[in-house]
């Protein structure tokens with residue numbers, strides 16, 4: 001038996017099964033088609049970014065997947081189970097968690113209370129058990145508090161547990177939102193512009209956090225993001241939206257070298273871009289456009 005494979009023998013490495021499989025997604029608001037023909041395959045255990053100019057339909061796709069709005073057409077499967085058409089709380093129970101473009105916390109609740117709210121799908125005690133303070137209720141409550149503290153520490157804000165959400169710095173509020181999403185025990189975490197409003201140091205810390213969510217918690221991450229440095233540092237694959245449809249999909253290197261992407265961001269013909277595709281210039285232009 002030869003101890004090396006003969007050259008040109010195709011390696012039978014099976015592609016990772018998609019955890020999230022979206023096909024032919026369409027959403028119309030009255031006569032306005034926000035997205036159409038959107039196909040997305042998100043590999044289990046990956047970090048996948050969605051980028052594109054303002055109004056390209058990225059958040060609408062997120063909203064359809066999380067059942068925040070119902071799609072006009074298309075199918076959505078999570079782990080082989082069809083989830084389109086289900087109400088949002090049932091989709092969440094299947095393991096889809098998200099954050100929003102604009103922070104949506106309970107401003108007059110503490111960070112700990114905000115995370116406790118995110119755990120309701122894990123709790124089993126009945127209303128009467130809660131009223132009567134049963135053993136199961138007290139045990140579940142203690143476990144819920146411990147889990148909430150654990151996720152506040154995981155996202156790097158353990159010292160904020162007792163602070164009102166509205167008194168927290170913006171970057172910490174975004175981390176708190178992620179803690180609240182994680183405490184539900186999702187299979188897939190969908191982050192809508194998590195780096196918005198962050199400075200470069202906070203952006204780097206976010207990249208580290210997303211990487212730990214994937215490796216330590218085994219949660220698949222999909223993020224919509226305009227900060228190209230964050231996208232290029234964290235994403236294994238990138239899908240580019242433009243005008244309600246998918247323009248292209250690829251690795252960070254492929255996307256950076258794709259002149260159609262630069263064109264979509266800059267709104268000019270690719271021939272007018274002087275810099276060679278492999279240079280960092282297109283990325284800087286994208287960032288300049290986005291800033």
Ligand SMILES: Nc1ncnc2c1ncn2[C@@H]1O[C@H](COP(=O)(O)OP(=O)(O)OP(=O)(O)O)[C@@H](O)[C@H]1O
Pocket residue numbers: 029032033034052053054055056057058059060061101241
């Ligand atoms: N509820 C709604 N009713 C009507 N039109 C909507 C609604 N939500 C989104 N749209 C429209 O759908 C299109 C896509 O919007 P969407 O927010 O999905 O884009 P986006 O790529 O996420 O943009 P951004 O990067 O600015 O967040 C836009 O023209 C938007 O005005």
